[in-house]
Amino acid sequence: PPAAPPPARTGGRWHGTRRLVADADRTTARLHRVLRPLLHPVVQLPLLAAVLVTVVALVLHTGELLDGTGELIREPAALAGAALFLWFSITLHELAHGIAAQHYGGTVTEIGLRWRFPVAMLYCTVDNYLFLPALRARLVIAGAGAHLNMVLLLPFALWWSLLPPGDPTRALLAGLLLLGAVQGLSNLVPLPPLDGYRMLGHLLGTARLAPETRAYLTLRRSDPDAAAAYPRRARRLYTAYAAGFVALVLLAAAGTCAAAYQLLTG
Structure with a gap:
């Protein structure tokens, strides 16, 4: 049916x-x-x-x-x-x-x-x-x-x-x-669930970049041998995205604080 x-x-x-x-x-x-x-x-x-x-x-x-x-x-x-x-x-x-x-x-x-x-x-x-x-x-x-x-x-x-x-x-x-x-x-911005995140996924050929990155980093802490078995490209990709994710979040927080300070102080 x-x-x-x-x-x-x-x-x-x-x-x-x-x-x-x-x-x-x-x-x-x-x-x-x-x-x-x-x-x-x-x-x-x-x-x-x-x-x-x-x-x-x-x-x-x-x-x-x-x-x-x-x-x-x-x-x-x-x-x-x-x-x-x-x-x-x-x-x-x-x-x-x-x-x-x-x-x-x-x-x-x-x-x-x-x-x-x-x-x-x-x-x-x-x-x-x-x-x-x-x-x-x-x-x-x-x-x-x-x-x-x-x-x-x-x-x-x-x-x-x-x-x-x-x-x-x-x-x-x-x-x-x-x-x-x-x-x-x-x-x-390439952070989920924004459109830039989807565009980055299309460019890299992966639709689940953030969840797979999180799974890889979790596995790297709990079972390093299993994480080492990932293909080299995947290891580099997930590590680079994790670093970029942190950098973008910090940059956004710093920009927001700077803009708020400028608006409040003139």
Whole structure:
């Protein structure tokens, strides 16, 4: 007999999920037909170049962005607008994964709402894209959400760049750009469950890098001989990822503390 469909809702009042569309694959297929011309390299390559230029410009103005974030936090109406934009950006982030999967022959199995009080956001599940033969397709699908997040910032970045220093609107835009860039680029960090972790797994040809690393390190402590029996490439890979994991976590903690100190002290 055919498998039973997943329940429309799981969890309870404070955390859970709810399926929003009956046929997620058909819904994303319709979106893909409308948006397909925008997915052509003639459109996407200039957008990617503009995103890279924007990232460099934001890095060069980190101090101004931090000051602008402080100004944004002190303006409740502007902060509410920025929060709404970032939430909307997350929603489109998830749909971008599904549309990219449709473009390369993947199947979208579910679109729904996930909540954990007080936060709720859309999710889009694409399961079979891991079996697509082309590495480029898997990388594009995994990175589509972060790319779209950065593309959505381009009009605000252009507006910010055209305003003179000292303009109050420029300061608020600087805060929005910092928050939006952190939201988009943080997804490319190769830590689970972020998109960057999936992209790294595709590049290395492994879908369970973090669990296998943890299993190898545990075995190396409890049974060194068994750990030594791992292939050389696996030993090097798991050891390097463990070191990189620790370095990234420490770097993120240091960056968060530095940014918080800058915001609190001005």
